[in-house]
Amino acid sequence: MNVLRTVFPFLSWLPAVRHSLRVDLVAGITVALILVPQSMAYAQLAGLPVVYGLYASFVPVIVAALWGSCPQLHTGPVAMLSLLSAAAIIPLAAPGTPSYIELSILLALMVGILRLVLGLARLGLLVNFISSPVMVGFTNAAALIIGLSLLNQVIGVPMPRSDFYLADLWGVISQLPETHLPTLAFAAGAWAFIWWLSRTAPRLPVLLIAVAVATAVSASIGFERRIEVPATAIMDRDTATLIQDYQQAAKNIQELNAAVAARSAELKALRDAGGEDLKETHFMRMESEIKLLRTETKLLRRDNDQRRVRLHAAALAGVESGGVMRFYPTDRLPAGVETDGRKWRFAGVRDGKVVLSAGGVVVGEIPRGLPTFHAPAFRWDAIIPLLPAALVMALIGLMEAVSISKAISAKTRQRVDVNKELVGQGLANIAGSFFGAYTVSGSFSRSAVAARAGARTGLFAIVSAMAVVLVLLFLTPLLYHLPQAVLAVIVMMAVFGLIRVRPLIHAWHVERSGAVIGIVTFAATLFMAPSMASGILIGVLLTAIAFLVKTMKPRAEILGVRPDGVFAGLDTHGLVPVSERVVPIRFDGSLIFANVAYFEDIILEARARFPKADTLLIVGSGINRIDASGEEKIRDIAQVLREAGVTLAFSGLKKQVRDAFEAGGLAAFLGAENLYDSKEQALSALLGRELREAPMADESLPDGRAVSQ
Incomplete structure (x- = not known):
């Protein structure tokens, strides 16, 4: 069931x-x-x-x-x-x-x-x-x-x-x-x-x-109010010519649409049949012809839309003469004629006749x-x-x-x-x-x-x-x-x-x-309309780029200690260093291929900034995972620092990261004595004095400065 x-x-x-x-x-x-x-x-x-x-x-x-x-x-x-x-x-x-x-x-x-x-x-x-x-x-x-x-x-x-x-x-x-x-x-x-x-x-x-x-x-007042008249009933030469051009262009558009459909069907039939005896250039030529026909159709349609606008602006007045209605421009009426009191406008062409409207547009049949x-x-x-x-x-x-x-x-x-x-x-x-x-x-x-x-x-x-x-x-x-x-x-x-x-x-x-990306998406969608799909694609692309940038350069900062013993960003809060010998560095990002180069830059810059340091402590509570590239980079950095007489240590690693260290042999390479459960434990051991457990003050900061800042 x-x-x-x-x-x-x-x-x-x-x-x-x-x-x-x-x-x-x-x-x-x-x-x-x-x-x-x-x-x-x-x-x-x-x-x-x-x-x-x-x-x-x-x-x-x-x-x-x-x-x-x-x-x-x-x-x-x-x-x-x-x-x-x-x-x-x-x-x-x-x-x-x-x-x-x-x-x-x-x-x-x-x-x-x-x-x-x-x-x-x-x-x-x-x-x-x-x-x-x-x-x-x-x-x-x-x-x-x-x-x-x-x-x-x-x-x-x-x-x-x-x-x-x-x-x-x-x-x-x-x-x-x-x-x-x-x-x-x-x-x-x-x-x-x-x-x-x-x-x-x-x-x-x-x-x-x-x-x-x-x-x-609408029905009770006759809101639609349309009539069909022969082209000869339009007494203004310019308007009549424009209507004729509009009608001819509409006919040409229909013919071009039919030609596109026919050529497309022919191309598909040839491809389905195999067409081994035809060269690829023949197919390319047919595709080019179809594109040209579409472009011509598009241009004709655009021009005809403009004609429609011009025709709509040409208001006409109906004058009855000998039982026949004739239509003159409202601004150039013959002297002494009496009109029907309505303002007629061009509404289209149907079956060779001109459709005029003195009312509004309704749903119709x-x-x-x-x-x-x-x-x-x-x-x-x-x-x-x-x-x-x-x-x-x-x-x-x-x-x-x-x-x-x-x-x-x-x-x-x-x-x-x-x-x-x-x-x-x-x-x-x-x-x-x-x-x-x-x-x-x-x-x-x-x-x-x-x-x-x-x-x-x-x-x-x-x-x-x-x-x-x-x-x-x-x-x-x-x-x-x-x-x-x-x-x-x-x-x-x-x-x-x-x-x-x-x-x-x-x-x-x-x-x-994120807000800037939303505003850019709004502007792009508005500007690129009617191709609105492009607007949201731009937004998605910018979001992906922003995510990659944040992944490649996560938040990182050297930690200092406030007078009350709480750890906080050294540069962000203008603190004094914890020690010239031991440098704690907070890194808030997974160590993966995308940011290992950034991680290395942070370590090397901290080393240059504190030349007397003998231990660089990575506060790793913000590291959620590590991949093979990250593990290899840590090994390389630790080896370089070791040769310079500097120890690389980690504190507060999450279980999944600690397990990765163990599985890859990185824990043994660094030494178990250089992996601490918390930053307080690490600094107490490294500095030889007790530090009280305290949350880091910069947990709620909207952004953080890298060491380079």
């Missing part, structure tokens, strides 16, 4: 389900009321149609609940991974296009496989490589990026896309004079309504009520029905570019899930198995990718609601997924008029709450190097 429960952890629910069925049902329904609006908002953040957020809230939720470790953890779309997904795919495809959707689903599969492999290999400990300051710095930057990346939807302007997020953000800010006031009113109203209702009636499904109210108001089983499209040309982002998303998603699970388990006293959680999250993403889902992870907000509602088993998550099924089958037409600005506000309110400055301030007081 234990083996079955290991393979099928949900079997452990069986005794509890009968007693917890009611609370799990209530918790599942409560979470579903949050899940539906959140999933649509996060899909929009990921650059996907909102229905894909609902798809990601169906199969992955069920699989993660069945194979996860924490019963109260709710898996599904989350803000962080939604933005990371968009950042990884935008360089390869335009948001919302079929190619973009394919790559989003492929990325979910890659993240799922990586998590599953890490879990099966029991490598959950990899999360320890991301320190707290690095994670805080990254989260703060990501929250800012997520929130501000939706600013264009709040003010109703297009978002330029490039390889530099800050430039894109400035492009949005520069369009503030073009703000669509009704869109801004919806956003501000939704923000105020959610804030007010959260405080006056926190037990109500606040987000769902806000979505329902906003949708009803959502396909009804459940996602069908379909294997993800394997774009082999995209796997390598997506791999770094997939690895970072796998680790960040794991950190989110584990931190949430541990926070909940601290109250429920349930044990969280990191590796089982990896397996559950991995299976959720893999299974979801076969049903149209993009990358998912554990959600803090929904998990907290589930725990507060009393959920006891993963059944609550399955209930929430069934609620999404009902929405997909019956309720999608009701969401047509939901303003996208409201979804943007839902995301912004969620992510801005993730910004925390206090942990970095606390880190500054505890260890400034």
Whole structure:
């Protein structure tokens, strides 16, 4: 039975389900009321149609609940991974296009496989490589990026896309004079309504009520207000030419995407077939062609985004003449004409016609029905570019899930198995990718609601997924008029709450190097966006470097004695030496290959500083282990000192270090008389007088000075 429960952890629910069925049902329904609006908002953040957020809230939720470790953890779309997904795919495809959707689903599969492999290999400990300051710095930057990346939807302007997020953000800010006031009113109203209702009636499904109210108001006032007109209805030559260029560029982008897919498939087929008769140069030439096509596509897409911005700024007024509507620039209207009183702006091209909008952007038509089983499209040309982002998303998603699970388990006293959680999250993403889902992870907000509602088993998550099924089958037409600005506000309110400055301030007081690394991670993530994965990788690299530096140069100092007999750092406290003949040196670090040279420098410098010394005593209570390099270095130093008439002695060695001394013969080489149980015993014997037992005063110092100081 234990083996079955290991393979099928949900079997452990069986005794509890009968007693917890009611609370799990209530918790599942409560979470579903949050899940539906959140999933649509996060899909929009990921650059996907909102229905894909609902798809990601169906199969992955069920699989993660069945194979996860924490019963109260709710898996599904989350803000962080939604933005990371968009950042990884935008360089390869335009948001919302079929190619973009394919790559989003492929990325979910890659993240799922990586998590599953890490879990099966029991490598959950990899999360320890991301320190707290690095994670805080990254989260703060990501929250800012997520929130501000939706600013264009709040003010109703297009978002330029490039390889530099800050430039894109400035492009949005520069369009503030073009703000669509009704869109801004919806956003501000939704923000105020959610804030007010959260405080006056926190037990109500606040987000769902806000979505329902906003949708009803939008439908009643005709917020969308779009029309399709022939290109000949645009009476301004410059605007008409720009629209024509935009349309042609969009067509060229589609053709280039098709060419990339075709060449990539051809290259894969040749490699799979062996291609013995082809030279490697032929493959390299094909790969170069694919890269050139991608670069050309990228440049075209960037230029077309700029055209979109310029077209949006070209406001038009509708004039009816002979039953036909014609559109003129609002600043160059013909004299004496009467307009329809609306300000029309370019919204796109569809089936050869120009789409104009005098209102805001709504969710629009959502396909009804459940996602069908379909294997993800394997774009082999995209796997390598997506791999770094997939690895970072796998680790960040794991950190989110584990931190949430541990926070909940601290109250429920349930044990969280990191590796089982990896397996559950991995299976959720893999299974979801076969049903149209993009990358998912554990959600803090929904998990907290589930725990507060009393959920006891993963059944609550399955209930929430069934609620999404009902929405997909019956309720999608009701969401047509939901303003996208409201979804943007839902995301912004969620992510801005993730910004925390206090942990970095606390880190500054505890260890400034960690705080500096957190600040650098924040700046790097912000500056390198949309390639946010690079920001956290820089933080991890800096943490590793800082750790190596500390390992290579641990705290070390000559000890002096205070008037009250307490030992303390000679230089730190400005004390007099214990003796010119006996020099005690404190060394707070394991003696391993990385720091043996530093250890030798300390000994030799102490010897030079106290030329009359006949004994150098290493206070080794801070030495936790020693390797072969450390043992060999001690032997060499002891031999050099012995030839100079100086004895090397040790005191306070821990058992594991003393055992290593014995096993390697180092104890016999140094002499048992030169190994003391404590520093007081050593100094009493060496100096020929009694010293009282006393703690060293510098135990609590935040840092210490090396002998060289």
